[in-house]
Amino acid sequence: MSLVAAAAPVSTLLREATAQAHERAENTGFVQHLMSGRLTVEAFTALVAQHHAIYLSLEALGARVRDLPGADRLVRPELLRSPALARDLAHLSADRAAPPATAATRAYVARLDELHDLPGYAAHAYTRYLGDLSGGQIVKTMMQRHYGLGEQGLSFYTFEQIEKIPPYKSGYRAALDALDLDEQERARLVEEARAAFAFNEAVFTDLGELYPPAH
Numbered sequence: 001m002s003l004v005a006a007a008a009p010v011s012t013l014l015r016e017a018t019a020q021a022h023e024r025a026e027n028t029g030f031v032q033h034l035m036s037g038r039l040t041v042e043a044f045t046a047l048v049a050q051h052h053a054i055y056l057s058l059e060a061l062g063a064r065v066r067d068l069p070g071a072d073r074l075v076r077p078e079l080l081r082s083p084a085l086a087r088d089l090a091h092l093s094a095d096r097a098a099p100p101a102t103a104a105t106r107a108y109v110a111r112l113d114e115l116h117d118l119p120g121y122a123a124h125a126y127t128r129y130l131g132d133l134s135g136g137q138i139v140k141t142m143m144q145r146h147y148g149l150g151e152q153g154l155s156f157y158t159f160e161q162i163e164k165i166p167p168y169k170s171g172y173r174a175a176l177d178a179l180d181l182d183e184q185e186r187a188r189l190v191e192e193a194r195a196a197f198a199f200n201e202a203v204f205t206d207l208g209e210l211y212p213p214a215h
C-alpha cells in the first residue's frame, strides 16, 4: 500500500477498493433483468429470501461485536433490516414456502457466522447498509414500477427511522473513519469488503441461473 493510500480515510479506501466490484455486481444479468422488468415477482421474492438469510446472520454478527470498543457508532438499531425482510417475505410468499437459500447465500451466511471482529462487521455493514441506502432506493422504485409492488413487500428499502439519507450516509462514513484501526486491521477491513461484494455477486449469479428472463 502506498503512503498516500495508507493515510486515506477508511471510507475512501473502501469506496475505491470496491468500485470495480460494485460495477460488476450492478451489471450482473440477474440485476439488469430484474431492474428492467424482465423478471417476475417470484424472482424478486427469491432475492428477498436470500437477503433475509443474509441479514439474520449480519445482524447476529452485529450483536456479537456490539460491546467491543468503538462498535456502538456502527451497530445501529435504525439499520436493522431482518424484521422488515421477514414481513416482506411473508407478504410475497403468501401461503407458499419461501424460496430456499442458494449455495452462494449459504457460503455468505457461513462467512458471516464465523466472524466476531469489528473490522469484519464494518466491512459487511458498509457493503450492505450503505448499498441499501444508495442503490437500494433505486431498486425500490424499479420494483414498484415493473412489478406493481407496493410498500408491502418492499419495506426492506424503507428506513423508517432515517429522515434524510445523504447526511446519514455521511455520518456512517465518518463513523467508519473514526475506527481506531492499525494498518493490518485497515487492510483486513478492505479485504473483507471485497469479499462481501464477491459474495453478493455470487448470489446474483445463482439467482440468474434460477430465474432467466422471460423475454
Ligand code: HEM
Pocket: 011, 014, 015, 022, 025, 026, 031, 035, 126, 127, 128, 130, 131, 132, 134, 135, 136, 138, 139, 169, 197, 200
Ligand atoms: C441495482 C443495482 C445497484 C445500483 C443501481 C446501485 C447504485 C448505487 C449508487 C447510485 C451509489 C452511489 C450513492 C452515493 O454516491 O451516495 C451506490 C453506492 C453504493 N452501493 Fe450500490 N448499487 C447497486 C447495487 C449494489 C450492490 C449489489 C451492492 C453490494 C451488495 C452495492 C453497494 C453499494 C455501496 C457499499 C455503496 C456506497 C459506496 C460509497 O460511497 O462508499 N450496490 N450504489
